[in-house]
Amino acid sequence: MKAVALILACIAASTFVARAQARPATPDFDALAREATQLLQEYIRVDTTNPPGNERLAAEFFRKVFDREGIPCEVLDMGKNRANVVAYVSGSGRKRPLVLLNHLDVVPADAGRWTVPPLAGEMRDGYVYGRGATDMKGTAIAHCVTMLALKRSGARLDRDVIFLGTADEEEGVEANGAEWMVKNRLDALRNAEFILTEGAYIDAGASGKAKAWNVDVTEKSILWLKVTATGRAGHGSIPEPNGAVAKLVRAMNRLVAFEPEARLIPSVEKYFEAIAATATQPLAADLRDPRAALADPLRRSRLLADPFRSAALRATVSVTGLRGSDKVNVIPGEASALVDCRLLPGEDAGAFLETLKRVAAEPGLKWEIVASSVATESTTDSDLFRAIERARDRFDPGVPVLTPPLLSTTDATTFRQAGFVVYGFETWRIGPDDDRSHGDDERLSLANVRFGVEATHFIVWAVCGAK
Template sequence: MLNWPAVHREALDIFVRYLQIDTSNPPGNEKPAARFLGALCEAEGIETEYIETAPNREILVARLRGDGSKRPLMLCNHTDVVPVEAQYWDMPAFEGIVQDGKVYGRGAVDMKGCGVMQLIAFLLLKRQGVKLKRDIVFCAVPDEEAGSDWGMVWLCEHRPDVVDVEFELSEGGGGTTRFGREEAKLFSVATNEKDICWLRLTAVGRPGHGSVPHAENSAVYLVQALNRLIDWERGLTFTPDTEAYITRLAEAGLMPTLSDRAAVEERVKNSPELLAMFINTLNLTMLDAGIKANVIPAKSEAVIDCRLLPGQSKADWMDRVRERIADDRISVELYSPDQGEPARVDWDTELFRTINAVVKEAMEDAIVVPGMTIGGTDNRFLRELGIPAYGFIPCLLSPEERRGFHGNNEFLTIENLNMGCELMYEIVRRMVV
């Protein structure tokens, strides 16, 4: 029997210290995080490797060996975090402050907390001397928040031996305490994700003095184009994954059935997170125009964050954006790296069934559904290799915790950290024995 109170204390200590390592990306500098996690593995006598992909950026690969009767399981997490606008936080973002049952810090939910859950499962199986049928690969990678070129992309290209696994678990899905206005213990296992398609819009006009009426202002051209995009009404697109998602929610009484398509669409349109699963999203995230208050800008630029549904082409989407803008004075070009289109993997697998069984045994009223990540994760690179790479953080995040993804005052409750450690351990244990 495991002494879970002692494990919980250990996990909290590791979590706090991990959050104190500033791995904001850019610039990244994730090596100290890799070494921190690696030292905990080394202290247990675990086979550990550090792979440098760029100066001060390392991948940690630790491995527990199985008997080879089953192929390996990878537990993957990223060590980098998005930057902080410190003036909008109520406390320092890199001190791992524990307050009122919550642990605050950049990376608490995205995704250092999940990394600790994976690490605890990994360490416990080593300490227990469990006879493994599979290798367990604990992998902590840099650069996920900036496209993964120095993390998972590098690993897939240069070390295919590390990613030669049967299954992988990372971020992208998990539990939530609410669905719309209803309370629910809803767990989504992400088996697919949208494609990242950031676009740069550039308008070129004629510069001039700010005091003179002017009809060729590049900033005005750009604003007009952006308004057309913001007002763009687009219909919903249903995919096999989202239909399976709706079907399971309907079985649990949380959604109308697909036979009542109008009612389903009404519910979808009233929930931003749900809506994102059914449309190509478009959000204005960056603006750049002007050099001085009294100079009309010759060039104005904007970046829009688009996320495309599976099976949609970046080139086709860019053509649709150009048609919507309908202004030859605005150029549209791809701003994000073109890393191909995400591949779909099956959700009817041993790993999905294990997650479903463990969660429902822990919470009889839990609902487990296959889902789609509306953001981008490292899973997409493994899915391209045909690996069922699932996004799953095994805890119940409140709406306030969910707002911490790239938001201010990011936190994870201690209750969720404890739950995540216990569920992750049991899922991994069942997969490897």
């Protein structure tokens, strides 16, 4: 009996140990946040202002951090001091990997407009200041310390967790690291299923209290155009009704007034449904049933009255540049305009361009495509999206998870086109005064570092931890 009891006790104990190992020893998040703060300060000092980028310096920064912990890491050299960096905490391979994606470059900072040196990583009044604090060196550090915590705890994972830092997101012309990965080293992502990256934050009030968890699951595409008109040059004292400027202005006037057709895509429908809960009538009913609202002229104009809602429901056309004569008394022989169009997923750029030509209704114009991309959308029916919802339940219960479309473009587009499910979501509660990406005195609060480190770890564990 005794022996049997002992064996049973041993079995019970070993099952207990096995179960206990499936959960990571909860990291000391206060200590992890202190470590993250120090790493963020150091990382801001690594100058990856783009141009020229020099992202190899950032890649080496992370290699040193990961090497210290025995986390396998590779710097992927792209030449000209540009590089991507990839690191791995491996799981059992039962499920496909999760990639934590961050870009290594930052936009230039005009030091004269800042109250602190932009690349000093200075700490002041409970904030870390510096270019990249929110876009997106802060997130890179949250990704990094999550890797460290998983490795240190020896947690059992169903998926590999892959840290990926890429070059040249901000300029994205010369050495875009995301495109380079897809073209040259897709193997390094080990057939991953999910990518978590930048895009949307948690929308918070001035007090830091969360109002909505915004997750970017879709991005509109760009269609950038240069339109050139030519005509007889002459003296300004004799008007030229068919001069280049006259033709161009008539055409652009029609483009400015043009209203592209409204279309409802799934993520926008889901987003409208969620924000309907806090909207007042009659708008709430429009948001709840946008199809019916769009079919009714009065309800349609109410729904489209807000520029953000309008841009979420249809293609947009902005005339952004005009060029004619530099001399007030000279009618030039040539005039040109720049036009920034953004299309929804599923819209054909070629067909849209033909529509614009028809709308402009001005013969003889030259239309050139300066740049274009493809609009993309990821499903919300996934383990990663549910993990984000669970994190919301844990940290900000009752606050909605919203999927507003990102109206600009990030590296997410490149990876969505390559077949990954990509969400733009950063675990920062950003109030009105902290939204300073690309702006002056960019900063991240220590409260956010503490919260973001725990929330990122929670999400990664929820989707990757062994079940």
